[in-house]
Amino acid sequence: MIVRLVQRIAILLASLAVSSVLVFAFMAVLPGDPARVALGTSASDSAVAQLRQEFGLDRPLVAQYLSWVRGLVTFAPGNSYISHAPIGPQLADRLQVTLWLVGTGMVIACLLALPLGTLMAVRHRKPSGLVLSALSQVGVAIPAFLAGILLITVFAVGLGWLPANGWTPPDQDPVLFLKQLVMPALSLGIVQAAVVTRYVRSAVLDVLREDYLRTARAKGLRPTRALLRHGLRNAAVPVVTVLALQLATLLVGSVVIERVFVIPGLGSLLLDSVANRDLIVVQDVVMIIAMAVLLVNFLVDMVYLLIDPRLRGGGS
Amino acid sequence: MSVQEREATVASAVSADRKRRRPVTGSLLVGGLIVAAVIGMALLSFVWTPHDPTLVDPSVRLQEPSSDYWFGTDKFGRDVFSQILVGSRTTLFVGFVAVGVAALIGVPLGIVAGMAPRWCGELLMRGNDLLLAFPALLLAIMFAAVYGAGTLVAMVAIGIASIPHFARLIRGGTLQIMRTEYVIAARAAGRGPFAIAVRHVLPNVSGLVIVQASVGFAIAVLAEAALSFLGFGTPPPTPSWGRMLQESQELLSIAPRLAVFPGVAIAVAVLGFNLLGDGLRDRFDPKLEDRR
């Protein structure tokens, strides 16, 4: 158990290190001079040189890399090449907004997918199960931003129940916050739910065919209770896997959704920075998303150990 | 459990879903028909469109659907139906390049990782898994930031992001095939690894490649739509379903149909490729034969 934990932490750290090198190399080595990019082709050589000096871009790449990583690790990632404002507070603000979106979207996806997927599996031969299956297949094919546009068309433009876009922090106006959160979170959540539902279905179908479920029924448990008591925990491993993989999709999906609903999250920051050629911010945001994905993968590994005693190895 | 084991669990869960012989291979049929229709549209658009899809004509702005403009016109007076027809080319082009890049790198990588010594294969897969931390859209935005927005850049990025899925699947298939008696026999007979890869492994994993290609196609279509929506995909004036959606957004209250047509086109195309992938998996998945 301890060995496993140490091993996983080592893998996490190695992955973080390698991916940070990849991101840095990609952004710093390939495009040429970030100062030139930031200032545009019309800038004078002296202005470029000044910017290079200000941000230490004239130092060797290794030194630049180390100071970038130090900035990320100490939550003080320096200043923007364009606005010269510190990036840290902005990243924190934006990340918070995105986490609200992704978190709510994930909760919605789970609330829909877990019961529906189970139901689909239990009724896989009945018409209701087949209809749900077909619906999920359609849901998978709808891009999240299209779902967002449809929701806006119906609930904002058509019925006028909800604001079409915008964002208010929860501590400023909780009611408006919720109103503005509903549609973007639904757009992310419903589409995710369609994907996850299909995995839940096949995981539960697998479990339904397991011998131990028959044993449970032979003990005198009714089918539903047998599934709940003995099946769900065993079905959880593949489902948790998919949820983790989907979290990456959700994070990236929120980039698009933030654009649809004009929300100042991490995604908007990324897009704006790309538009402004503010490469250091792009680099930071990309790294944060990659870090989040790697961290979730690590956490999922830990969750497996909790779910499945077989993975803990040896004795108890 | 590592990412690869987890994906294996998922893969087995998914394949288990198909272990039951379903009476209808409806997904194959419907998926095949939809994909054929998209290809048909693209081919048709080379020889005929009702109007020039890029022709800006302010005199016919925002026309409702009519016998002349089947799906109406957009804010520049361009024919929506013609744009949808030509847009299918973009969709297919994107899918082919993205899947091509992913398969060309992912399949050899998977076979090598499956045939190499265990530690070497594990190392390759670890590196492969790192790519999973950079989802397609993120990678494409990074590429766009560096190289500028463009269809080819976007597609290459989507393709690279799809490599790990190919490599993972093909490695799994390769490992299975390496354990079969005919491969053991071939190795005992002194055949080199390259000959085994070409003569035994590749033909046997081709089914998996086709299945993953179909699914990858769907992913690429979705990603292209999202990228074009964000302005990092196909630049104007080349028609693209994703950009049509983006252009429609400011007119939602006046002409929601401008969002509906490209939206439905994207959803149906993705549905088609997904269904085709499902149907092909029913036919090709070697796990089907393993258990009853």
Add this chain to the structure above:
Amino acid sequence: MTPAPGTAPAAATQDDVLAVRNLDVTVGGRTLVEDVGFTIRAGERVGLIGESGSGKSLTALSVMGLLPEGLRASGSVRLAGVDHDLVGADEARMSRVRGKEIAMVFQEPMTALNPTMRVGRQIAEVLLIHRTRPDRASARAAAVELLAQVGLPDPGAAAQAYPHQFSGGQRQRVVLAIALANDPALLVCDEPTTALDVTVQARVLDLIVRGVQDRRSAMLFITHDLAVVATACERVMVMYGGRLVESGPVREVFTRPRHRYTQGLIGASDLTVVDDRGRLATIRGSVPPAGRFPAGCVFRNRCDHATEVCATRPEWIPTGPDSGYACFHPVPGSAAPGATTPTNQEAGRG
């Protein structure tokens, strides 16, 4: 179709724990088990033998009401002390019977236990479901006691372990402990030793027999292994092609089989009997796929004695209170065992 001849002759008496009548199992249009009938008396140990595909497992699962999805049972299965028929009973009623009045030991111990639940809890659960123990603590204590009864060393620690920490034989003991927990009136065993190493088979078999004897439970023991039946059972029923073809006391059936199929089965299991070319005796041909057996006598396409009359369905011919056979050309009964029938069946093969 001829009217119900396969039903065993013995009338249901007060003594019977299980009475199966006219049991059919069908899927789609195919009949997998046809017109099976038998009774089992309290405390009686009955073997049900046949090759794979003979319908013996389906018969057992019908009794449990655990047929796989899509298969349908009809007929009647009555259990003493249960006031409804087990065939067609709803899940609510069946769940009260299962695990309490009837329990089952399955073939595959490696997969029969929940991998994510401690073994002790899996045993305690069956006690708590049927409220045979008042609370968790006493159920847990009873689980440890049951683990000791099935011969697991250090039962206290075993109760805290997960299934993957046990060997196949040990897991089968756990499954047995679950099955015996509520002192069932009938224990159904479906090839419980087939998947085990030869060395542990005898030990597990012994535990099963001791377990039912201690509880005065009846047992329906399904196997294709004649030696196991000879060791564990008092009476044996032979199934082929979804029908009962012969039944009777083990000693009688094994020494003086009447049905030609039984005769062949016994001949094939005897490794001391070879023909003039030195080959082991086998039954000609192979078992047809389910639902593809010939009409009339299901064995006639593999039987050396089949004649035209075998195209009609053979009547059940009772030879005693619990014995009989369904064959037009039986092995002569009164005579000494036929030349092809080995004589050393009960001897030393436990």
